[in-house]
Amino acid sequence: MDFSFIITIFIIGFVGSFISGMLGIGGAIINYPMLLYIPTMLGVAHFSAHGVSSITAIQVFFGTLSGVWAYRKGGYLNKTLIAYMGISVLIGSFIGGFATKSFTESGINLVYGILALIAVIMMFVPRRKIDDKPLGEVKFNKWFAAILAFVVGLGAGIVGAGGAFLLVPIMLVVLKIPTRMTIASSLAITFISSIGSVTGKLSTGQVEIIPSIIVVVASLIASPLGVTLGKKVNTKMLQIILGIMIFATAIKIWFDILK
Secondary structure (H helix, E strand, O other): OOHHHHHHHHHHHHHHHHHHHHHOOOOHHHHHHHHHHHHHHHOOOOOOHHHHHHHHHHHHHHHHHHHHHHOOOOOOOOHHHHHHHHHHHHHHHHHHHHHHHHOOHHHHHHHHHHHHHHHHHHHOOOOOOOOOOOHHHOOOOHHHHHHHHHHHHHHHHHHOOOOHHHHHHHHHHHOOOOHHHHHHHHHHHHHHHHHHHHHHHHHOOOOOHHHHHHHHHHHHHHHHHHHHHHOOOOHHHHHHHHHHHHHHHHHHHHHHHHO
C-alpha cells in the first residue's frame, strides 16, 4: 500500500459520500463502478466485485449515518416511512448480504446492472408536482412501501449497496413523497439497510479492512458537506442530477456485462 493508493481510495470515497449526502443515496451507485475500474486503470490496486461490494457496504453505512445526522433538524425525516421501509429493507439486505457468496463476479455485476436499469426507467417517468405538499400532510401506503423496500433490500445486499438509488425513485414516483423528505428519509432507510449488508459481509469474511477504513474517513467528512449543498439546490435540479448519474452508471455496467 502506497500514498497513491490511499489518495485514490480517499477521493473515490469522498466523491461518493458527497453525492450521497446531496442526493439522499448511499453512494454505492457511484463508488461501485469507481472502485471497480479507477484503481485498476491507475495501476494502484485491483478489486474483485466481491471486494468492491464489501467496501461500498462499509462506505454506505458511515456515509448515510453522517447524512442523517446533518438532516436531523427541519422536519424532513418521516419517521413512519423510515420505520416501515427501513425494517423491510434491512431484512432483505441481510438475506442478500449472506447470499453474495453464492454469486459469481458476473452475477453480482448483473444484479447491479438490473437495479440501475430499473432506477433509470423510474427516474424519467413523468410525475405530478409533489413538492408543494406540506411535509406534515404526506401520506402513503405503508405495507406497499414495506414490500417494495424488502425487494430492493435483497438486490442491494448482494451488491453491497444501501439501495437508495432505487428507493429514491420509488419514493418519488410510486409513493409520491416530496423530494427533500425523500432525500432525508432515504438516507435513514439506507443506513438501516446497510446494517444488514455490513453484517452479512463481515460475518462471511468479505470485508477488505484498509480500503474500508479510508472510505469511512472520507465519508465522515464529505457526507455532511453534500447535505449542506443539497439543502440549497433546487429540487428539480437534484432529480435531474440523480437521473443522469444513474443513467451513466447503468450504461457502463451493461456495456461491460454484454461485451
